[in-house]
Amino acid sequence: MVTPSEVDGELKDEVREECSKFGSIKRVEVHTLKETVRIFVEFSDLSGAREAIPSLHGRWFGGRQIIANTYDQELFHQGEYEA
Template identity: 40%
Template sequence: MSVTPAKFEQKGDKFVSKQVDNKKKKKLKKVEDKMLGWGGRDDAKLSIPATVILRYMFSPAEMRADENLRLELEEDVKEECTKLGPIDSVKVCENHPQGVVLVRFKDRKDAQTCIDTMNGRWFGGRQIHASEDDGLVNHALVRDLDEDAKRLEQFGAELEGE
């Protein structure tokens, strides 16, 4: 194996310079300045979103009995929680045996205020238990196992009756 130094030679007879588009150059410069510049990021408050779990807001039997309860509950919780801070969403977990409502706040401080305010409060004859969601459990998928067993038994009886 042998190594030789590289030879840099021009191909062809004349030198053709690379054409630079001024618009592209300005745009790249602007993007670079935006990425490398401060851009006021030091002045902005860093907000970390958080989700609050409100337990014992309803019972699954009440939810099955009244089809408008979900919307009414969602509106009531949204109205009450927007007083405490800006929220992203409110989700009612209809089949959860503990009657869970999830409230997603845009800032963790507002979520903590909600927990302090709502924990121990009474709603519809029940005492609310408020806590921060750790994100480990998908509350929307949790179901009442006894109710599911009854439903399956009824379905089995219907199939045998046919």
């Protein structure tokens, strides 16, 4: 979606705005690694995530393709973003 050098203070808000089309958002986390950025979106209920994943997966943003899938909720709540 973006490279580490492209992460800015507006990214979380942009992601929240786009994903709110699918349901209520509880939290957005941006995790920057050496060569990639992982963005996590927690919806208030499962139906939002179920709608967002197929709608976002494979889309292009900033010249990069989005990979959207589920993530272990317990790891997310523990701040483990690299599993």
